[in-house]
Amino acid sequence: MCFADVTCVLCEMELTIRRVKVSTTPDGRVMDLFFITDARELLHTKSRREEAYEKLQSVLGDSVTSCEIESATEDMSSCLQASALLSPLVLEQMFSEVDVIEEQSSRSRSDSRLSVTMDNSLSPVHTLIQIQCGDHKGLLYDIMRTVKDCNIQISYGRFYAGQKGRCEVDLFAVQSDGKKILDQQKQRSMCSRLRTELLRPLRVALVNRGPDAELLVANPVEVSGKGRPLVFYDITLALKNLHRRVFLAEIGRHVVDDREWEVYRVHLGEDDQELSCSVRSKIVDGVTNMLMGWD
Template identity: 60%
Template sequence: MGILHEDVVIIKQTEKEDEATVITINCPDKTGLGCDLCRIILFFGLSIVRGDVSTDGKWCYIVFWVVGKASIRWGLLKKRLLEACPSCSSANTLIYYPAESQPPKPPDVFLLKFCCRDRQALLHDVTQVLSELELIIQRVKVSTTPDGMVMDLFFITDTRELLHTNKRKEDTYGHLKAVVGDDMVSCDIEMVGPEITACSQGPPFLIPPAISEDTFSLEMPDGCKHGSLQSDSVSVTMDNSLSPVHTLIQIVCRDHKGLLYDIMRTLKDYNIQISYGRFMTKGTKDCEIDLFIVQADGKKIVDPSKQNAMCSRIRMELFRPLKVALVSRGPDTELLVANPVELCGKGRPLVFYDITLALKMLSTDIFTAEISRHMIGGREWEVYRVLLDEGDGSSVPRRKIKEAVWRLLMGWER
């Protein structure tokens, strides 16, 4: 059975502002495909308001209804979704299933060294440029000197895989220059050596004394653990009586940015296959999700201990998909944000962008910033550490900073 390449991903844009754009995906299936697709949609700044998934284990049919800003590059989104679909990166007019997929080649890592005079919201503006250019920040080290100069070190990968070319580098320089202007002192991009690449993508770092399980609240209130449905809690139940071959997971929770991605990445880490699923928002807050699933061996989840473990994990991931904390460093304040890393090594997109945007909206300056990987609570986390510049006596209460960052990360800024 063949399918035209251009029909693998179809995007039907809406002509009305209050209607959703429909994305239809018809391709060979693989465990974790839904997670990969949701991550891409989240990276493009879109929210999924409804979804339907159906698969026979070999071929899948997925429909997402999405909303977002008007400036979405739909052609580029379609290209990225095509690349995530098994067998869909082929240049052939027709693609067929089955086809052996080759393990992806690790992306080249580049070091962007950027020096300029400091100003308010500079880090967010640079982060926004990198995001628009599809340059993924893997690690960052930002510091401010006493004389008002900023040295930014970004370890980045290029979604377009063109950063080794002079044209792509010059395009990046031009976009950064347009934002920074005459404040730019120097800017350089170079591919890092294997030893630096291994350091930036290899085993997670040891936890420094400043970061531990106690830094973030990794546990949920007892009420949420037992599934009581309060305004900000999560209900997750399993049922094996409605299908002879599938386990049904039913989820009711408050909507947030990347909700479907958080569910899909959790199931992907458990190697769970979704045979049929339905996702729908109700009003502006609540969501209902029904998922008919099987284990890797194609069987139901009948072990009560496995059921309880999965329900508890999903509740935790949806109740607090990211961890936010403010800690005192002597007279200074450090903002810490952590998000769990998928077992494949990928983290949630646009977290650093949202952090810097929230601080920009609060007119709160950044003195230093760093992204790194840590083992916390037996899991790998991507940790964003931002030392706030309060030298002139910030008038923004610390509690308000934490709340503003949290709400923007969850998509509740309005």
């Protein structure tokens, strides 16, 4: 049974994974326990559960001996709570202003220059937001979630993907009151926010969890409360390609500097001392490249 195949099916069915626990019995059998919620809110119905059974069975085949879907008890629900607060060392490693992702970007893309400007001279009713940047998976999502969080409305736009992964985006925008963005401070603030979000849409780190290694992936939560889609699937697929198993996984939300982040914590179940610097870098780069859509 492939862990990534299960997460793929759940994502396709709009079943959101909240927490995962993987256990291995003495006879070598593996039990994966997924805590999920249904975006359609239909998981209590017989038809929805049968659909899930059928799709999981078609993917897993004879490798699965049992598959059950049941409502979580109160004791089980307590497992959904985020784990202990992130340590100061982890906070510094993942959320400092040091451009760790920029360094990774420069290694993965030869041309990663980023430019964000605003122009009020080209339209009588709109502010033109011009973005030039390197391409990555979820680029338009990162732009639109940032614009939305800044309470800016997009009337129309243009997207062009050129050679060598370069992208140009033109957005004709107005404020929530329908007027141009004329305030200089607001323009600077929004340009800075877009640069930050496009440069560092995700944070990836491999840290110690006691004697073992833990992979951390963080993405900002939208003002609406939604997290980034398909993150967990990309993580598990990357680990599958790297031949790394998942011992324990959990998804929690943490507030850092007045901003909410969705943090994926994947316990690899490997002795941290046995992972060389090159192996650690390979894991971080492999997961980052999968999340960002880089070859």
